Amino acid sequence: MNEYIQSAKRVINIEVAAITALSDRLNERFTAACDLLFHCTGKVVVCGMGKSGHIGNKIAATLASTGTPSFFMHPGEANHGDLGMLSKGDVLLAISNSGETAELLNLLPVVKRLNVPVIAMTNSNSSSLGQYADIVIDISVAEEACSLGLAPTSSTTATLVMGDALAVALLDKKGFTSNDFALSHPGGSLGRKLLLSVEDIMLSGDALPLVQPDSTIAEALLEISKKGLGMTGVVDNDGSLIGVFTDGDLRRILDAKVDIHNATVSSVMTKGGKTTSKHELAVEALNIMEANKITALMVVDENRQPVGAFNMHILLKAGVL
Numbered sequence: 315m316n317e318y319i320q321s322a323k324r325v326i327n328i329e330v331a332a333i334t335a336l337s338d339r340l341n342e343r344f345t346a347a348c349d350l351l352f353h354c355t356g357k358v359v360v361c362g363m364g365k366s367g368h369i370g371n372k373i374a375a376t377l378a379s380t381g382t383p384s385f386f387m388h389p390g391e392a393n394h395g396d397l398g399m400l401s402k403g404d405v406l407l408a409i410s411n412s413g414e415t416a417e418l419l420n421l422l423p424v425v426k427r428l429n430v431p432v433i434a435m436t437n438s439n440s441s442s443l444g445q446y447a448d449i450v451i452d453i454s455v456a457e458e459a460c461s462l463g464l465a466p467t468s469s470t471t472a473t474l475v476m477g478d479a480l481a482v483a484l485l486d487k488k489g490f491t492s493n494d495f496a497l498s499h500p501g502g503s504l505g506r507k508l509l510l511s512v513e514d515i516m517l518s519g520d521a522l523p524l525v526q527p528d529s530t531i532a533e534a535l536l537e538i539s540k541k542g543l544g545m546t547g548v549v550d551n552d553g554s555l556i557g558v559f560t561d562g563d564l565r566r567i568l569d570a571k572v573d574i575h576n577a578t579v580s581s582v583m584t585k586g587g588k589t590t591s592k593h594e595l596a597v598e599a600l601n602i603m604e605a606n607k608i609t610a611l612m613v614v615d616e617n618r619q620p621v622g623a624f625n626m627h628i629l630l631k632a633g634v635l
Contacts, residue, residue: 325459325467332455332468333475339452340479347433347449348483351382356403358384359430361392363417365466366409366473373407373477380481381490389417397424406432411453411469413441422446435473451476512599513592515632516613516622517543524549524620527556527580531567534559534579543625545610548583554618556580558587560610589614592621596634599624 351358358377362370370386377384387399400406406425410418413436422443425432434447437454444450453476459467523541525534527548537546538561545560559579567574567582589612590599603611603626613622629635 321461324461328457328459329468329471332459332472335456336453336472336476336479339476343449343451344479347451348480348487350405350431350433350449351407351480351484352487354382354403354405356383356401356405358382358405358407359387359400360384360407360409361387361389361418361421362409363389363415365470366411366415369470369473369477370407370409372474373409373481376478376481377484380485381488382481382484389415389421393417393420397421400425400428400430402428402430404430406430407435408432408443408447409435409473410441410443411437411466411473413438413443415443419443419446435476437469510596510632510634511592512590512594512596512613512622512624515596515628515634516592516624517541517628518613518622522620522623523547525559525579526550527578527583529579531559531564531572531574531577531579531582535564535574541623543610543623545612545623545625546579547587547612547620547623548579549620553620555587555589555612555614555620557583557585558612559583560608562608587612589618591615596629596632600629600634 358374360370360374360377367386367388374384374386385399387396392399408418413434419442422432432447433449433451434443435451435453436443437452438444439450439452453469453473455468455472457463458465458469521541523537523543523546525537525546525548527550534546538544538559545558547555548557548559550556557580559582563582563584572582588602588606588608590602592613599611603609610623610625612620613624615621626635
């Protein structure tokens with residue numbers, strides 16, 4: 315084993331041990347912190363200096379995206395005016411491994427005057443930050459993964475994981491759903507997947523593949539080829555969907571040696587057929603397709619009249635798959 319891999323394995327083992335040890339810290343203090351954050355009427359203001367600040371930024375972002383309004387406040391800038399970000403109803407989540415970070419401690423008298431409760435994430439209850447805080451969450455580690463024992467490594471990893479534990483515990487308590495998550499991520503692939511409706515992606519109008527019941531199979535195949543969805547809807551004289559004819563139906567009739575030039579599509583179509591509404595979420599329509607092992611779906615209105623259609627390729631292009 316070369317020295318790079320040996321060093322890397324040592325780092326990973328130390329950090330895994332640090333994370334594992336966190337489970338024993340999930341006690342009444344963790345519960346009290348969760349309750350305080352759950353009942354917070356303002357925002358969770360996360361504050362930390364240096365590496366703790368970088369981790370704090372991530373914790374604030376995770377809280378905000380999972381249903382707990384939060385933002386990061388840099389303690390250095392807070393000492394020069396940004397403390398105005400903090401107001402009554404907020405909770406301060408202060409992060410300092412040593413609990414002695416000067417820039418952070420300088421803020422605490424003003425924070426107390428504002429009657430803003432403080433949750434400290436630190437390695438010592440007896441540190442200055444620990445003594446000042448209303449609730450202390452222990453993020454201490456047995457050792458840093460840095461071979462010099464100096465660079466914050468396992469301690470920052472432990473802090474990040476404890477922050478994730480807080481965020482997800484709150485998410486579960488609030489009943490935060492995937493749709494809620496999508497609303498805060500509209501620009502990402504997940505947002506597109508969870509927010510797109512069928513109407514946003516379906517083909518309609520002249521692009522909609524439709525034939526009459528007395529159309530021949532050959533005519534239905536021409537419609538399928540022309541519209542490119544791998545299927546066509548079959549509608550009665552009132553324009554209501556009575557069935558679908560798909561590539562799968564074609565394979566079955568070829569095996570049965572049906573005369574495609576003379577047989578009508580109504581004699582070989584799948585009667586009824588699976589459908590969805592244009593108001594349905596695209597991801598829900600995808601679930602229908604996967605459950606029924608089909609690759610295309612007709613969209614109908616309340617009178618079963620086709621208003622659209624789409625297939626797996628369209629879902630893939632829209633980022634739903």
